[in-house]
Amino acid sequence: MSDTGIKRRATVHDVARTAGVSLATVDRVLNDRPGVRAATAEKVEAAIAEIGFRRDISASLLARARDLALTFIIPDGTNEFMASLTDAVTRRAGQALSDRMNIETLRVRALDADALAQSLDGLDPRECDCAIIVASEEPSVVAAVDNATRRGIMVMTLVSDLPGSLRRRFIGIDNVAAGRTAASLLGRFMPMGGKLAVIAGSLHLRDHADRLKGFQAGLTAEFPQLELIGPVEGHDERPQTEAIVTDLLRRHPDLGGLYNLGAGNAGLVRALEGSGRSGQIRVIAHELTEPTRKGLHSGAIDVVLDQNPDGEIREAIEAARTLALDANGTAITDPIEIGIFLRDNLR
């Protein structure tokens, strides 16, 4: 087979010729501008489908003569996971620049719905094409998301979703599945049965509640021989979690497993190592951060379930880029996987 012809991608000119309309009309259809009869628009759509035209993102961004502006709004505070999310954004921002994307990060007070809503309301559609937020489930946030959407700012949710709002996409893991996974591992780690304690941050947090739900369901279905203690709430704080774990260890000398589905892992590790029983109890925690890494290395923690902040940021950026130019876009984005880390496959 001799391939003589040089392959050329279809352009707007080809669409115009095929549809038998002018370039201006094609442009109006492509960019949802008014002044096109429905029948004409259909002709154009048909031509697009026929010749397989795909808008050239490079040229499109170039012609817009400005960058795609993304704004990440991330909870502030001492939460290490949020810090690593922010780090990931910063890291990506650099290389995103040469892809005509300008990324800004805003941090708002954690768990302060009104602060989040205000930040959203304060975004200028001329300076922000897409906002990516770690949502908390409050009416004021839903209203702010919907309002932003109406002003022309696309909103996506990260880590924690906001169903019922006009958010365009959710990027995060399935927390029920994460809880089930923890149950499945701990069950296999304790084939002889025994006692198993659960610690949560706060059951008012949607992701924590989901994890607990999955965990309990998994245990009941697969490992009924295990005796469940808790959940106890540690409010995601180091000292409180440390106290709780210390107390659990004291009261249950035969404790075989521990699942911390919230944060406060520095306290968890301290309590375990302080007890002298580190390594004898199978422990699962969440999020690959400094304390959990240390725990994995020392053997205090067996497994860490992780939602891969870097991957989430990558997906968010990619989704925003695609959606921004193709409103009814069918962007292929990878589902965020639940990462499972042992000491042996630490990245």
Added chain:
Amino acid sequence: MSDTGIKRRATVHDVARTAGVSLATVDRVLNDRPGVRAATAEKVEAAIAEIGFRRDISASLLARARDLALTFIIPDGTNEFMASLTDAVTRRAGQALSDRMNIETLRVRALDADALAQSLDGLDPRECDCAIIVASEEPSVVAAVDNATRRGIMVMTLVSDLPGSLRRRFIGIDNVAAGRTAASLLGRFMPMGGKLAVIAGSLHLRDHADRLKGFQAGLTAEFPQLELIGPVEGHDERPQTEAIVTDLLRRHPDLGGLYNLGAGNAGLVRALEGSGRSGQIRVIAHELTEPTRKGLHSGAIDVVLDQNPDGEIREAIEAARTLALDANGTAITDPIEIGIFLRDNLR
């Protein structure tokens, strides 16, 4: 703070002005064209660093007036993992098109080094900017890679690396770590000790050998109470693997664990289910494919270690795109993580 000015990215014009040279000279430096004194080039580089200029990929690709051409060369045959790699390429090819990338897939006979070398030799630099190959470690392949590189075709390796060649990047997992991870999980699954069998495809394959190395090291270091049987070679084929597992089960009624670090998993599952002992033995296999998914669901397999073909393809494409425009590029690409899948976190 009133932010009056509109942020504008630095362009080649800015570089020219800052360096005190003409646009043409900047262009020569940027694109490695001759006709620039070393001293002048340095001035330009300095200006680039000073104003933080980053070449605009969009405009660059546009101006080149042709797509980036990538060619994936993937082993042919019945190997399901290679099939899913190919699927991933096909899926990405579509959306890559609107990013000015034209992706082709070539399939060559598996384990046939000369066929791979010939394919590489046959690539035309005008029609292929970058080849991504699943390398086998043979001198003829190394020669072909180096030759392609000299002709101006960038080569990257996928899944299996080719150290000592001029390949620009390797994209794949750390197989030693994968083996260690398997040992770590199986060890925790069998706290009372017991017998543990290992099946490989062929120890002449580098990745298999690496996995075995990691597995043995992990067991020795952490779980010396486990008795290791094997490795037995199943040559990655279904019937052979089935026979081996059936035989192992028959000869070791007290077998507690099984690690298949190669392919042939359909045979593994059949043998387990045929024996009636499925679910009583802790089993770890590799690659999330149809047979291993079935095994996870039925409970025949406990854990699947996966190298995430889709992610690998994504990284390959991204790396190619970045490297193609920035030869000494410092592309941030994500390391390929070892995915750990249980029934409960199947994607």
Added chain:
DNA sequence: GCTGCCATGAGGTACGTGCCTCATGACGTA
């Protein structure tokens, strides 16, 4: 002072799309 080579400048066109203005023709209504 001539020739020839080299480094550099000046300026253009092109890539595919976005977005603007202006013209034109069709149609409906007062």
Added chain:
DNA sequence: TACGTCATGAGGCACGTACCTCATGGCAGC
């Protein structure tokens, strides 16, 4: 008939980079 509205066409400039041609000035060797 006159006017307004609307769909559409025609054409052009802009975005930032690639790549081309041609001109110019310097410098070495003769």
